[in-house]
Amino acid sequence: MPEEYRKEQFPPKGVSNRNKGLEWIRKNARSGVIYFADDDNTYDLELFEEIRHTKRVSMFPVGLMPHLGVCTPVVEKGKLINFYCGWIGDRKFPIDMAGFAVSVEFLLTRPRAWVPFLAGYEETGFLVSLQPFEIPDIELLASNCTKILVWHTQTKENDEPAPVDLDTYGHTNLAKLGEIMM
Template sequence: MGVLILLVIGVFFFNNSYMMADDASQDFAMIPVNDTMAVCFESFDDTRKMLYEVNGGDSTPEPTPIIYFVTPTYPRREQIAEITRLGQTLMHVPHLHWIVADDTDSCNRVLNSLLKRFGIPYTHIASPMPAFYRTKKLVPRGVANRRAALAWIRNNNKRSGVLYFGDDDNTFDLKLFSEIRTTKKVSMFPVGLIGDYAVSTPVVKNGKVEGFFDSWPAKRKWPVDMAGFAVSLEYMAASPNVTMPFKAGYEEDEFLKSIGLRMQDIEPKASNCTEVLVWHTQTKNNKPPKVRISAGALQDDKANLGVLLKQLGAMGVSHISQSEGTVAQITKDGKSKSLLSWFS
């Protein structure tokens, strides 16, 4: 069943003495933030069971912890393609609830239809970034979305399971999910394709985390990537002031500080941080092209192009116009003709 909830949360953040490594910043000191979050739709039904049930399903007597997989996303040409790829991965992961938080003022029906098709239990949230931060030189992308997910977890009193932040363009080894599912407090692991070292990872000695290997330390206490840790919800629930500030580059550090993390609490995963199970892949963003196409081609009910191009337009992949843009042509036997000649 669809649920529409509007939550407005006023939060005052603590004063941070720096924005970048050596620069003092007043921009983030005691700024009132009104977070707007609309839950567009959510489903707790799992229709994927045939994909992963083997020999009658899970025989473990203890309930399997649920992974709350939080994905911040935003409207762009590649959004539906990215979510499709990630969703195909998550379809293979049992006991997972996918929280997709979109940086929009209103609910995206195309995105919601796609999420529903996967059969994964999910919550679709519209959580726009406050306008104040969109004009900053360093825009804190994804923060409003992750904050909305944290608010959803808190408001729904989720106190068991594991929280993980997974971007829509990252690449995940399925082994990662079985590793983080056993997180007791905070687990950490390497993330590939990060910075000048090509990896961000805890440094582990004798099974314990001793430090961090990251090419952008920036005076952070916890110099890790957002995809490089998972948090037990039971552990997080003990910190009532958990938050993530709108401070570009320091989101992970301040979040981990807010849950009271200590070095001895960290559980190294991925074979004592010797394996890369998540990659910080990034898709190149391109401006949606404009295709000049005749009205006849769009309205012809015997041809596919009108329906197809309208769907791509709804996804933000391309735009169609009758007066401007790249002229649409059809090719047959090596010869190209304008659409007008085909549909006239």
């Protein structure tokens, strides 16, 4: 991490490593899928079977997120209509780093794509840098985002997540995810 970012109260983590990885991929790869795995996550092998078919950008739920229990695209009748994540802010793509994958072929056509040194905006900054790329272009995995195939499994204690608001989300994939998390 560059020295100027180490002094911040909330430094952007993993950015240098991810950008070096993107640099290596641009020089050495022509096909495949990029997935930013973390050492504090647990993965179902099914995730890797699903992401291997990513054509552009695929997304899927991440479980055990603080406060809400899950970070996911909200899907209604097979269509992404919103995002459900603990902190949305003014992010175009409020998704966790573990909740998306990108095709190498797609990345190679976007030479300006990179992960920004901006804490809390690493994911959305990277996804926005893939322009032209918009929300309708997202490929929904994990049975239309009704299965959790990646879990944050940090060894720190978190509060119990809030139950899913079924009045608002009962007609979406969150109803099914709420059952999984209970």
